Amino acid sequence: MAAETKHKSTVKEPLFHIAKRDSIAWQKAWLIRIAAILLALVFSGLVSYLLTKENPLSIYATMFDGAFGTERRVWNLMQSLAMLLCVSVAVTPAFKMRFWNIGAEGQVLAGGLATAACMILCGNKLPSPVLLLVMLIASVAAGALWAFIPAFFRAHWQTNETLFTLMMNYIAIQLVSFFVYKWSVPKGSGQVGIINRATRAGWLPVLGNYEYLLNILIVLIVTFTMFVYLKYSKHGYEITVVGESENTARYIGIPVKKVIIRTMLISGAVCGIAGFLLVSGTDHTISRDTAGGRGFTAIMVSWLAKFNPMLMVLTSFLLVFLDKGASQVSTRLGLNKSFSDIITGIIIFFIIGCEFFIQYKVQFREKEAKTS
């Protein structure tokens, strides 16, 4: 037995191993998430202190102030939240179908461009309600078209939708650049400026005194409709089956090609609505930056919410809050934009990273009894 004891002292089992969890109580899952956020705050506080020698608490107070400090800021926050939410809801049916639509940016731009075109070309020729309707239809059609092209190729020839939708973004950006140049006021300035500033033709009406209220309401309706569509409709069921397994879909007789194209048309159409809201209800102008990277951020929002449109309200709030808060920190403390990126990055890292501990558990080596 002497050899055996000697053996034990030199060879040990691994320090820990990782095992997949079968299931986890939702309370425990949320506990892990909250713990992750707290840890993220502590860690980013530490980093900010080391980098800036500022009191971490005051940094967080500044962040909070940046997001909620004044009524104007609250409305801005809600507006940004609504826009991000709208694009996130738009990409969700495609993602649920495991169709990696990276092209929301382009689809939003296409919708926005169509809206702007209507405002410029028939701005003062049509009565306001008709004009708005034409704009809405045009933007939905443009967004849907931008999504249809990659969907059609994927459904019929199995092209890679990730690359295809990504490339469509660049085409949309170049198209917008072209029209911005063409419509620029004054000519050659490279900016369209506020469209119909005097007549406000094609501007989304303002409800009461609240500039963005109508935007926000429209997005909420879209979100709720999408939730019901995905969860309770036959189409939604087909999307889930195609996404989980095309083989099962074919076996059961679901027309896979049709579902792919139909779903992408819907995804693109909602992106078109987002473009409409951005141009007609927010900026009243068009530029290459109209979509503002929301098409990409939306992917994260949608994934974090596990493709549940209702949960996306929370996840898009989180991202918008971080963005507004962190940029306030940068301005207030006279730091550049990179600092707020660092803080946002740290917090998002912790939040996404904690999903690992929800999916898996880490088991440490048990202490050996010292009897031998």
Place this chain on the structure above:
Amino acid sequence: MEQHAEKTAPADTNRGVPAIHLEHITKRFGEVVANDDISLTVYHGEILSILGENGSGKTTLMNMISGIYFPDHGKIFVDGEEVVIRSPKDAFRCRIGMIHQHFKLVDIFTATENIVLGLKEEGRFSLKRAAERVQEISSRYGFDLDPNKKIHEMSVSEKQTVEILKVLYRGADILILDEPTAVLTPQETQKLFAVLRRMRDAGKAIIIITHKLHEVLSLSDQVTVLCKGRYAGTVNTAETNESQLTEMMVGRKVELNIARSEPKNPTDRLIVKGITCKNREGTEMLHDVSFTARSGEILGIAGIAGSGQRELLEAIAGLQHVNGEILYLNPKTNQQDDLRDKTPEQIRELGVRLSFVPEDRLGMGLVGNMDIVDNIMLRSYKKGRSIFLERKEPKTLAEKIIRELEVVTPSAATPVRRLSGGNVQKVLVGREIAASPTVLMAAYPVRGLDINASFTIYNLLNQQKENGTAVIFVGEDLDVLIELCDRIMVISSGRISGIVDARTATKEQIGQLMTKNTAEHSAEEGTAHGSGNEA
């Protein structure tokens, strides 16, 4: 320390020092205890069978010896020395080699290239010398293999040989084979057993994992039985019999006979005429296949895995393009419909009640991440004009299936991927039967199921047969095919090599038909068709 263990290993065996000894091994996956306090011993010059139903923890246990998993508790001794095996590399150092159920070979490499892949040898490497060594080992144990043949040109049995040579080449003295006969014909199995016996006589310790009783009895010296992750005992093969082993394996006495009734006025239901199909690479998967399936009868399909069974069933189900004719005789209208190249939807619209239990249950028959109700709904969700789903009826049906087929599940809202293999299959078969089909096709419906669940499935198929359904059953266990079916059609590389009466057929006869080569096929094609039409 493993090195030390290796050196002290006695080159010559006496029964005193076990090659492998496991003591109180426990392994958990989450809540599931895959292995609970298991001990076993195997000596050099001995073949040990590990017997147990699917899911009883056989493979998990062996994976701990071969370094894929690490035990939560317990000790492993190799040649009397305690060792810690953390990776397959450690296992090789202990001279342990495992041959997995799924081969891990590079298709475009030769046998030798696959065997030496990843080896670090001293000095200049010579592929020729390696091939000679492979040849030498191969002839020592009586393998039949060309070291320079490419893997993609090999039969399943040859690929298995390469896997075995791979571990022998690395100097393994302890071989573990996971279900080695699952993919072999009866003849190939006999050949493999002869080789294994020769290796045993040369002093190797061999462990084979299996759930087939007759293999255990004909091959091994000792049997260790596992039951639901627990150790159920070890017996000398010479002193045991099938019913004792079954009792140990299942935990209680079971009747091993399948009831078979005489077909009641069988009428032709599905007539397949000369169908031929190619896969994406242009290889012919089915060649001029003709047969008739009759109502009130179970037609078995036997054949080596991948001989065209899947293509055949998928062609009938409307998932595979073929040439030829697939005629369905509608019992209500007495009309003939050609189902060829129709989609599953079009087939349903013709009023054909065709049910299909595919081989790939979670990849084709069901959606793993959806719950039982949503899976039951797959066949019927389109009913009605509303754009919304109607979940009430499917829910009632799901609860009925859970109750009647004794599906073990926390609730009807549990995702099916969380269920065990047997329960997954019950949900799938339950749904397919609920449509009261006139034709029911089932591909390997009992694969991976325990004895109880298997018998539930056999009973369901028999019930369907008695209800007048034409049942087509693709199976791999010839004993079951012979006991359950009325006729057995044998398919060999995409051709029908014979249709036999299951009541008189023997395993050897079917085994021979399974491997009939192509030349014989063309000569006897006419005969095969003839017997198909008259039997």
